[in-house]
Amino acid sequence: xxxxxxxxxxxxxxxxxxxxxxxxxxxxxxxxxxxxxxxxxxxxxxxxxxxxxxxxxxxxxxxxxxxxxxxxxxxxxx
Amino acid sequence: xxxxxxxxxxxxxxxxxxxxxxxxxxxxxxxxxxxxxxxxxxxxxxxxxxxxxxxxxxxxxxxxxxxxxxxxxxxxxxxxxxxxxxxxxxxxxxxxxxxxxxxxxxxxxxxxxxxxxxxxxxxxxxxxxxxxxxxxxxxxxxxxxxxxxxxxxxxxxxxxxxxxxxxxxxxxxxxxxxxxxxxxxxxxxxxxxxxxxxxxxxxxxxxxxxxxxxxxxxxxxxxxxxxxxxxxxxxxxxxxxxxxxxxxxxxxxxxxxxxxxxxxxxxxxxxxxxxxxxxxxxxxxxxxxxxxxxxxxxxxxxxxxxxxxxxxxxxxxxxxxxxxxxxxxxxxxxxxxxxxxxxxxxxxxxxxxxxxxxxxxxxxxxxxxxxxxxxxxxxxxxxxxxxxxxxxxxxxxxxxxxxxxxxxxxxxxxxxxxxxxx
Numbered sequence: 001x002x003x004x005x006x007x008x009x010x011x012x013x014x015x016x017x018x019x020x021x022x023x024x025x026x027x028x029x030x031x032x033x034x035x036x037x038x039x040x041x042x043x044x045x046x047x048x049x050x051x052x053x054x055x056x057x058x059x060x061x062x063x064x065x066x067x068x069x070x071x072x073x074x075x076x077x078x
Numbered sequence: 079x080x081x082x083x084x085x086x087x088x089x090x091x092x093x094x095x096x097x098x099x100x101x102x103x104x105x106x107x108x109x110x111x112x113x114x115x116x117x118x119x120x121x122x123x124x125x126x127x128x129x130x131x132x133x134x135x136x137x138x139x140x141x142x143x144x145x146x147x148x149x150x151x152x153x154x155x156x157x158x159x160x161x162x163x164x165x166x167x168x169x170x171x172x173x174x175x176x177x178x179x180x181x182x183x184x185x186x187x188x189x190x191x192x193x194x195x196x197x198x199x200x201x202x203x204x205x206x207x208x209x210x211x212x213x214x215x216x217x218x219x220x221x222x223x224x225x226x227x228x229x230x231x232x233x234x235x236x237x238x239x240x241x242x243x244x245x246x247x248x249x250x251x252x253x254x255x256x257x258x259x260x261x262x263x264x265x266x267x268x269x270x271x272x273x274x275x276x277x278x279x280x281x282x283x284x285x286x287x288x289x290x291x292x293x294x295x296x297x298x299x300x301x302x303x304x305x306x307x308x309x310x311x312x313x314x315x316x317x318x319x320x321x322x323x324x325x326x327x328x329x330x331x332x333x334x335x336x337x338x339x340x341x342x343x344x345x346x347x348x349x350x351x352x353x354x355x356x357x358x359x360x361x362x363x364x365x366x367x368x369x370x371x372x373x374x375x376x377x378x379x380x381x382x383x384x385x386x387x388x389x390x391x392x393x394x395x396x397x398x399x400x401x402x403x404x405x406x407x408x409x410x411x412x413x414x415x416x417x418x419x420x421x422x423x424x425x426x427x428x429x430x431x432x433x434x435x436x437x438x439x440x441x442x443x444x445x446x447x448x449x450x451x452x453x454x455x456x457x458x459x460x461x462x463x464x465x466x467x468x469x470x471x472x473x474x475x476x477x478x479x480x481x482x483x484x485x486x487x488x489x490x491x492x493x494x495x496x497x498x499x500x
Contacts, residue, residue: 017144041217049214 004051004077005070011046012066015039025067033066047073081264085499086440087337088167088325090159090274093434094130094318094424098162102434103441105423106449107472112424113301113316118280126294128301129280130318130425148218149231150195151278155321155430156228157235160189160272163323164236168337169270176236179335186240186268187229188259190251190275192429192486193284194225194244200283225429232272240268248486249389251275252322252432256494257346259326269331274433276321285317291356295392305426306453307390307397307419308467315391318425322433324440329499341443341496344479345376351489357395358485362403365389365483368491369407372481376495380408383415383495385442385480387435390419390451391426398460400483405462416442416475418451418468432484432492439480439496448473 009023016033029035029043044060047053047069053076055063063069089099094112096102105112112130121127137146137154146154164170169185171177202219221227226244233242241262245254252275259271279285288294295314297304305316332339349371351364358365373380386404390397397419405412420438427434442448450468457469479497 015144017142038217038221045214045216 002074004074007050008047008066008070008073011050012043015043015046023066025065025070027066028064030064051077053077082266083329084260084263084326084343085329085332086324086340086343086496087327087332088163088165088169089340089437089440090162090166090323091321091434091437092132092135092155092158093320093322093427094132097132097135099437102437103445106420106438106441107447109450109452109471110423111302111305111452112318113304115301116280116285119282121285124285125289125296126285127298128304128316129285130316131280132320148222150198150222151319152191152195152276153222153228153231155278155319156189156274156276157231159274159276159321159323160232163274163325164272167325167327168335169325170236181269182237183239184269185238186259186262186271187232187238187242188245188255188262188271188273189229189232190245190255190429190433191225191228192246192248192251192277193279194227195223196279196283197281198223200281228276238272240271246429247490247492248488249426249428249431250484250486250490250492251429252436253346253482253484253492253494254348254490256324256326256343256432256436257348257492260343260346263326263328270325270327272323273326274321274323275430276433277428277430278319279428280317280319288317293356293393303453305392305422307388307392307422307451308458308461309454310456310458312392312394312397314393315421316425318421318427319430320427320434321430322437324433324436339499340440342499343494344378344497345372345374345495347371347373347375347493349491351491353489356487358399360399362399362401362406364489364491365400365403365485366406368493369404369481369483372493372495376497378479378495380411383408383479383481384475384477385416385439385448387439387480387482388417388419389483389485391421392419398458400485401461401465413464413466416448416466416468416473418449420449422452423449432482432494435482435484436494436496439482442477442480443496443498446474446476448475448477
């Protein structure tokens with residue numbers, strides 16, 4: 001697992017109170033990991049802070065799964 | 079229309095004297111002070127460096143981590159106290175589901191807080207001020223901070239879908255909650271209301287703000303004796319934190335399901351001083367009117383009251399006017415009443431004050447023990463010496479009727495009267 005993906009999983013585990021084994025790439029924040037709309041906003045903010053990036057709202061709307069987040073952040077960082 | 083009767087069928091608390099009812103009552107009876115040096119933040123630069131903090135409280139023992147983060151401390155206290163009261167009243171079953179026969183549409187929550195999530199507000203604004211002006215507020219900032227959210231969370235936890243809101247009147251907030259809950263049940267708007275109040279202001283903004291008003295005691299060398307209502311050496315109140323919860327229920331409803339009944343809530347009275355931002359009317363006229371209104375509402379005479387739990391915050395300005403007001407209402411009967419300020423032990427829980435003081439009244443009625451006023455070593459000579467302030471040690475006495483006063487900045491006065499069920 002890349003540094004980015006392990007850090008993303010770590011943040012999700014912390015913020016959503018789920019087990020790391022649940023945070024698989026296909027897992028949807030809202031459908032599988034119990035996040036509500038505010039949890040999702042908080043997650044995005046935490047990604048911005050941790051990876052020192054800015055995620056515009058129109059991009060944030062498209063980040064729905066663990067895999068989406070990893071791909072997006074990797075794209076921003078490379 | 080004949081008003082329905084309202085009784086107390088469940089109690090719960092987390093406060094500086096105990097994290098449950100038994101610990102609280104035991105320490106009230108023993109006359110223990112809850113004041114200790116502040117551990118919640120570094121208070122070394124503050125004029126006041128002690129408070130009555132809740133002790134040994136780990137939110138993670140009560141909530142999962144994700145939940146706990148979304149609750150300000152005042153909401154955490156609310157949920158802990160409400161849970162105890164709901165269980166005590168038998169509203170939940172062994173699996174923590176709602177007990178059979180309880181109609182959730184007929185159960186409301188009226189929960190008070192004087193300030194709400196002041197710590198959340200402080201942290202979020204501090205965080206913004208440290209940045210470059212780009213807003214980075216947490217999405218839970220507002221729903222964590224707002225004072226009504228504790229009532230909302232209690233309803234969501236249990237599915238109670240009756241009337242639901244918060245009362246805010248500074249240090250008088252919880253009595254206003256009880257009075258509203260009483261009337262809602264009387265009028266048939268609900269059969270059960272989980273009511274009470276909580277506060278969590280032992281933080282830099284809370285201590286610093288009240289310090290700036292010169293409202294807090296600065297007896298840093300001896301915190302345990304700092305809350306000393308009616309003593310000549312009193313120099314301000316001691317900040318407390320925590321919550322108190324009562325389950326209020328329509329009398330016939332409670333009887334029908336065989337609930338334990340602690341006391342009846344027989345009346346409430348409210349008034350305003352319309353006098354000053356923080357100082358009470360020097361003659362206690364506003365306080366007196368609240369007490370008169372409560373007696374009238376309860377259909378009682380002053381002679382019916384056995385115990386008065388005073389607001390008695392240990393401020394130079396506040397303690398005497400309240401006693402003057404009591405004397406104007408009770409006349410010579412004041413000499414037959416036990417009076418005490420349990421803030422001498424719990425400190426001042428602000429919006430949660432009346433909630434833990436209602437519990438002290440319930441202890442007096444249910445167990446026949448009047449909690450004391452502690453720390454009076456030199457009684458203020460302005461106080462009529464025939465008045466029994468229940469100094470030093472608890473007094474055993476059969477209490478049929480207890481009256482609880484609280485007053486808030488802004489001149490809000492409220493009185494609630496509890497009585498043995500007949």
